[in-house]
Amino acid sequence: MKSQLRATQVSFLFICILSTVLRQLLLVTDFEFWKPLKGIEENTNALHAIVKEEVANNKSRGVSSSSEIRQHTTDAVLVKGPPCYRTCQNYSNRIVLMQSPSAGLNDRVSVIGQLSNIAAYLCAKLVVPPPSAWLATFHNGGAKVSANLTWVDDFVTFRLLGRGDNDNSALDEAKDFFEQNTASNNWTRITSTKAQLREHFDVLREYTFQQQKRLENGDTGIASFNSNATTKPFIWTMEGKWYSIRGELLSHIEHIRSSTGNKTEEDREQRNMLPVACSSHTIEWSPHIMETVRQVQLEITARTGGCKHFGLIHIRRGDSKKKCDTTVEKMKDYLACTFNGTENALGINFTLLYSSDDTNKSYRNAVKKLIERNGRRRSLDLDLLVQKTLQAQVSAGTIPASKLNNYITFAVVSRLSSGAALNLARRRTYSCNDCDKAIVEKLIARRDDLVSSSKPLCS
Numbered sequence: 249m250k251s252q253l254r255a256t257q258v259s260f261l262f263i264c265i266l267s268t269v270l271r272q273l274l275l276v277t278d279f280e281f282w283k284p285l286k287g288i289e290e291n292t293n294a295l296h297a298i299v300k301e302e303v304a305n306n307k308s309r310g311v312s313s314s315s316e317i318r319q320h321t322t323d324a325v326l327v328k329g330p331p332c333y334r335t336c337q338n339y340s341n342r343i344v345l346m347q348s349p350s351a352g353l354n355d356r357v358s359v360i361g362q363l364s365n366i367a368a369y370l371c372a373k374l375v376v377p378p379p380s381a382w383l384a385t386f387h388n389g390g391a392k393v394s395a396n397l398t399w400v401d402d403f404v405t406f407r408l409l410g411r412g413d414n415d416n417s418a419l420d421e422a423k424d425f426f427e428q429n430t431a432s433n434n435w436t437r438i439t440s441t442k443a444q445l446r447e448h449f450d451v452l453r454e455y456t457f458q459q460q461k462r463l464e465n466g467d468t469g470i471a472s473f474n475s476n477a478t479t480k481p482f483i484w485t486m487e488g489k490w491y492s493i494r495g496e497l498l499s500h501i502e503h504i505r506s507s508t509g510n511k512t513e514e515d516r517e518q519r520n521m522l523p524v525a526c527s528s529h530t531i532e533w534s535p536h537i538m539e540t541v542r543q544v545q546l547e548i549t550a551r552t553g554g555c556k557h558f559g560l561i562h563i564r565r566g567d568s569k570k571k572c573d574t575t576v577e578k579m580k581d582y583l584a585c586t587f588n589g590t591e592n593a594l595g596i597n598f599t600l601l602y603s604s605d606d607t608n609k610s611y612r613n614a615v616k617k618l619i620e621r622n623g624r625r626r627s628l629d630l631d632l633l634v635q636k637t638l639q640a641q642v643s644a645g646t647i648p649a650s651k652l653n654n655y656i657t658f659a660v661v662s663r664l665s666s667g668a669a670l671n672l673a674r675r676r677t678y679s680c681n682d683c684d685k686a687i688v689e690k691l692i693a694r695r696d697d698l699v700s701s702s703k704p705l706c707s
Contacts, residue, residue: 595704
């Protein structure tokens with residue numbers, strides 16, 4: 249018996265040591281403001297105790313199960329009207345992910361969106377690395393974007409639905425948050441490895457139902473909110489890279505959704521609120537990016553004979569050359585096939601903008617000539633047009649020079665693409681057709697709606 253106990257103790261000690269070593273290997277060390285959080289003990293057991301105590305208290309009031317606790321607190325967390333997202337009395341909780349590698353802007357926006365949904369469901373805001381750490385240097389000429397740039401002010405804001413006040417951002421900028429809160433005792437802290445995500449999500453889910461109910465019952469001041477151990481806001485830190493842990497968490501949330509009843513309206517509302525079935529936010533690009541989009545649109549119209557309809561082709565080469573053939577010879581065949589026989593319907597003033605991560609002037613000039621082949625179409629280098637616009641803003645003193653980077657340019661190009669009459673792409677394997685004539689033909693079929701006649705789209 250003693251030997252079994254000793255073996256158990258040794259195994260437990262080994263697991264603790266291994267967990268500590270792995271945690272240190274995984275923790276991001278680039279952020280000085282993150283270091284004070286290292287070594288903080290988890291509060292999982294404390295949260296479990298709070299939930300169990302609440303269950304016991306509710307039993308004495310005739311509420312006998314976790315599902316009944318959720319039903320008991322439904323009025324505090326459901327929106328009256330929209331059948332989807334959960335709204336909370338406040339969003340003082342925080343979910344932190346600091347250990348995902350850098351990547352491109354679209355990828356980061358996607359990750360923030362997925363995590364923001366989970367955070368909002370748990371009455372929390374999201375804390376992620378700043379753009380200077382989370383945007384890859386590979387897409388920015390080998391350089392980091394300025395540390396002065398933030399997600400909300402300079403790139404994109406995720407606004408919580410159902411919040412009419414000014415505190416409706418789903419994001420909390422990392423540096424500001426850690427500088428203000430690392431020394432504070434006003435938080436319940438919990439850290440999750442991949443193996444713990446399911447259990448900890450369940451605990452925090454129950455915790456927030458109770459937390460929000462108490463706030464609804466009058467404990468709304470932030471001072472009294474923080475002083476009550478059973479309603480203290482939490483910091484939930486997820487360890488590991490998002491793409492390696494998200495399946496574990498999202499599949500668990502989907503399991504909860506599929507196992508939730510669907511007989512009553514309350515059942516359906518509970519199902520719909522889960523963050524795999526509902527979006528809790530809208531996405532707004534920064535005012536500067538949208539103003540730059542407006543200025544570039546005016547310039548495009550001025551250069552295309554007044555025609556407001558244009559197309560855009562995105563050619564990705566840097567990390568995709570082996571996944572999609574974008575050589576000049578291949579682009580020649582692609583463009584010839586895609587636009588074959590469409591010149592009269594599109595008109596000589598139809599302009600195809602082109603954007604690419606390839607900075608080689610010879611390649612870009614070759615693509616321009618292919619687009620304008622036989623004088624049947626116009627072309628504009630959209631990246632160059634955006635960069636010139638940004639440079640003019642810097643010269644005028646309206647923006648800092650730190651915004652002269654590829655990511656701001658890409659953000660503007662991406663927003664312009666949503667206003668294009670035609671979007672083509674040669675990038676990676678999922679968007680690398682040999683011919684996209686069907687896309688052009690769809691535009692021609694819509695021509696009467698766009699120009700109110702059977703005339704060329706851009707005569």
